[in-house]
Amino acid sequence: MTAIISVERLDKSFGTHAALREVGFEIASGEMVTLIGPSGSGKSTLLRHLIGLTRADRHSHSHVRVLDRDVQHGGRLLGASREQRCRAGYIFQQFNLVSRLSVMTNVLIGHLGGMPRWRSLAGRFTRQEHEAALHAMARVGIEELAEQRANTLSGGQMQRVAIARALVQDAEVILADEPIASLDPRSAREVMEILQRINREDGRTVVITLHQVDVARRYCQRAIALKKGRLYYDGPIAGLTDTRLQALYEDAGLDELGTREDWPPATEPLHAVG
Numbered sequence: 001m002t003a004i005i006s007v008e009r010l011d012k013s014f015g016t017h018a019a020l021r022e023v024g025f026e027i028a029s030g031e032m033v034t035l036i037g038p039s040g041s042g043k044s045t046l047l048r049h050l051i052g053l054t055r056a057d058r059h060s061h062s063h064v065r066v067l068d069r070d071v072q073h074g075g076r077l078l079g080a081s082r083e084q085r086c087r088a089g090y091i092f093q094q095f096n097l098v099s100r101l102s103v104m105t106n107v108l109i110g111h112l113g114g115m116p117r118w119r120s121l122a123g124r125f126t127r128q129e130h131e132a133a134l135h136a137m138a139r140v141g142i143e144e145l146a147e148q149r150a151n152t153l154s155g156g157q158m159q160r161v162a163i164a165r166a167l168v169q170d171a172e173v174i175l176a177d178e179p180i181a182s183l184d185p186r187s188a189r190e191v192m193e194i195l196q197r198i199n200r201e202d203g204r205t206v207v208i209t210l211h212q213v214d215v216a217r218r219y220c221q222r223a224i225a226l227k228k229g230r231l232y233y234d235g236p237i238a239g240l241t242d243t244r245l246q247a248l249y250e251d252a253g254l255d256e257l258g259t260r261e262d263w264p265p266a267t268e269p270l271h272a273v274g
């Protein structure tokens with residue numbers, strides 16, 4: 001497997017609280033992977049390490065590599081050019097749109113990282129960039145909302161704007177942190193279908209934190225599960241059986257199933273690919 005994302009021995013503490021302990025995995029180009037686990041298990045913290053929004057513990061052996069670039073090593077962030085940073089798109093639960101700007105401008109913002117600095121400061125976009133934004137909006141079904149202000153949209157529409165912005169950014173990896181957490185079931189389904197299409201049709205790698213196991217099962221091929229900051233399961237989503245899920249979400253059961261070294265049993269691959 002050629003890893004597009006590689007995480008080794010990731011340790012992160014907040015004060016005395018160990019949020020992540022010795023977490024390691026690799027993700028190949030084109031995978032659609034869910035990060036799953038109980039509240040507080042470390043999913044968002046892990047995702048934030050992938051783009052350097054959070055730094056691992058100093059003097060740890062933590063190493064994070066994304067798209068052939070070291071993001072951080074031993075708790076030190078390593079610099080990246082604007083172009084490199086743009087190769088990964090981040091989608092937040094709370095959308096992160098500029099609320100007073102139109103949908104079109106919010107989507108055009110996805111171009112900023114790839115533009116010459118003088119033009120990005122002036123906020124001037126070319127015709128081609130406008131066309132790319134319109135195309136992205138059409139793909140997520142919001143082209144008719146182009147002129148509407150972002151703060152007048154529904155949650156589902158806002159999340160589509162955020163996805164269109166990542167499309168315009170031409171991100172090779174899309175990292176989505178609970179993108180459907182605040183959406184109604186129908187909007188959630190639509191957003192998941194859009195992400196699935198981007199994964200299947202464009203071959204983009206998608207890593208997505210989810211709370212809903214049924215959604216993860218429907219859309220993702222592989223699950224990486226965290227429990228209390230430790231890697232608990234990494235393998236095909238089908239391997240997350242009801243028994244394992246019960247153990248994942250309840251305290252009872254983890255000890256019986258063993259630690260990562262001896263669980264899942266050797267007959268079941270720890271990694272889905274590679």
Ligand SMILES: Nc1ncnc2c1ncn2[C@@H]1O[C@H](COP(=O)(O)OP(=O)(O)OP(=O)(O)O)[C@@H](O)[C@H]1O
Pocket residue numbers: 014017019037038039040041042043044045046
């Ligand atoms: N900035 C911070 N300062 C202190 N503690 C933090 C900080 N960020 C996260 N934590 C703690 O680290 C642990 C992991 O948090 P994280 O948000 O990564 O969990 P999560 O699995 O994403 O949870 P949820 O599903 O509820 O979003 C939690 O105990 C949380 O309280």
